[in-house]
Amino acid sequence: MKTLGEADDLPEADRAEGAPHPREAHDLYGHDKAEQAFLEAYNSGRMHHAWLITGPKGIGKATLAWRIARFLLATPMDDGDALFGAPPPPDRLDISPENPVAHRIHALSEPGLCLIRRPWDHEKKRLKTMITVDEVRKMKDFFGLSAGGNGRRVVIVDAAEEMNQNAANALLKMLEEPPKNATLLLVSHQPSRLLPTIRSRCRTLTLGTLGPEDMGRALQQAGIEAADSTALAELAAGSAGEAVALIQQEGLTLYAEIMELFATLPRMDRSRATKLADSGGARGAEARFDLTLDMIDRMMSRLARTGATGQTPQEILPGEADLLTRLAPNMQAGRAWADLSADLTSRARRGKAVNLDPAALLLDMCLRIGSTAERLPL
CATH class of the missing domain: 3.40.50.300 (P-loop containing nucleotide triphosphate hydrolases)
Incomplete structure (x- = not known):
């Protein structure tokens, strides 16, 4: 229960931002x-x-x-x-x-x-x-x-x-x-x-986790419109709370941009990489930076899963299955993407902790992704 004198408009620790309690x-x-x-x-x-x-x-x-x-x-x-x-x-x-x-x-x-x-x-x-x-x-x-x-x-x-x-x-x-x-x-x-x-x-x-139909119902109950609950359910890993955050921050649009960047591999389009880094690392856009890290990690995790299992997960966006198969055709490639994902996540956390330039961190991530793709027999 709220303590005596506690204001009604104070943030609640157990409420997801942008969603009802x-x-x-x-x-x-x-x-x-x-x-x-x-x-x-x-x-x-x-x-x-x-x-x-x-x-x-x-x-x-x-x-x-x-x-x-x-x-x-x-x-x-x-x-x-x-x-x-x-x-x-x-x-x-x-x-x-x-x-x-x-x-x-x-x-x-x-x-x-x-x-x-x-x-x-x-x-x-x-x-x-x-x-x-x-x-x-x-x-x-x-x-x-x-x-x-x-x-x-x-x-x-x-x-x-x-x-x-x-x-x-x-x-x-x-x-x-x-x-x-x-x-x-x-x-x-x-x-x-x-x-x-x-x-x-x-x-x-x-x-x-929630499937697409239950995800759509949960979002509807929360008063949140979702154009594609199937894609959201997959991108949010079955979490309605994560889906709310993705909707608010246009996560599907960002994931599409990352897909387009990965589609240029093995020779990464540096102009696209720079644009993504500048957008995600803009001053005062910490939430965008965190989301960009998450979406890049999500893509690499899906690549690792494809390579390890030989099967593509449910598509988030059209054309993703072909992209995953091309970039992770075997277990060797899957292992390389998994190792890179773990390394980049660790480096990003260390860089963020010591206040390195977010845009530079993102660009470095993109360049290392490109270097990894060039070494793979794609």
Whole structure:
């Protein structure tokens, strides 16, 4: 819940830029198996007190967590004393948006819910880089209050791997001795970064990436128009969150420019390379620089995959399959592209850390890509 006096317009650490907050999405697409797994545990009467919801970033993990929270807090607890028999077990997590609990959750005013996320640093005027122990300790006060509503209480931690060591230890103590009728939902993009003891005390729900149809539906729910959800799903690796960022930054257009540059290999068109470097390395365009790095890396990764498997992935843009096959005709070429991708990514990170000229970094990357292509037997 928001702390007293916290402004409504402050950035939220668990909201993707340009997209609605996951608590505002009432429908979940592409993850029926995970939803049914939770419902089976719920209907069995032996539901685990802690759930670790994992998978790539931007695929709907937080949306599932908020759906579970609404369901648990809006659904009456079975006291085993129904006069005319128990109602049929629920087969969906759907709760009407008009339900009072749904309204309160949307406004972050539901007393049965505690949200743990990176807080706003009022002194530095930015979000803190980690979830601090003070945030996790808020659960002690939360659970110290009398349970209202249907008697359940829910905690959402998003993202769990953002906890610092002290915060993680404090959460572990709560997991070891969970309060009655409490459910903890841990959203994690990188569960390997969590303490093994935290992971072992949670039941895991693993979510996969989204296909084109589910991607289109998720974007539509977010109020975002996508001209080609199939291409976006492939370029964004099945992540709706990544797709939103690509739409905002015209990622498909940039990927097309990179494709056109790679199409000039093995003798790279230096004028195209210079244009790409100048555009991605312009002063004050850090987001464009990062996206250009990502798109170049995406192209090389797809080349490596083509060479290693002998099969081209789903095309992002027309003509890509032919280009991938030409530049990565065998395992030797695939290995060369994979090695180059790892090396360039490392060099770019080091260069960015010491504030090297972004345009020069991008141009150097392009020239090394050209040199690699010239050495391959294409």
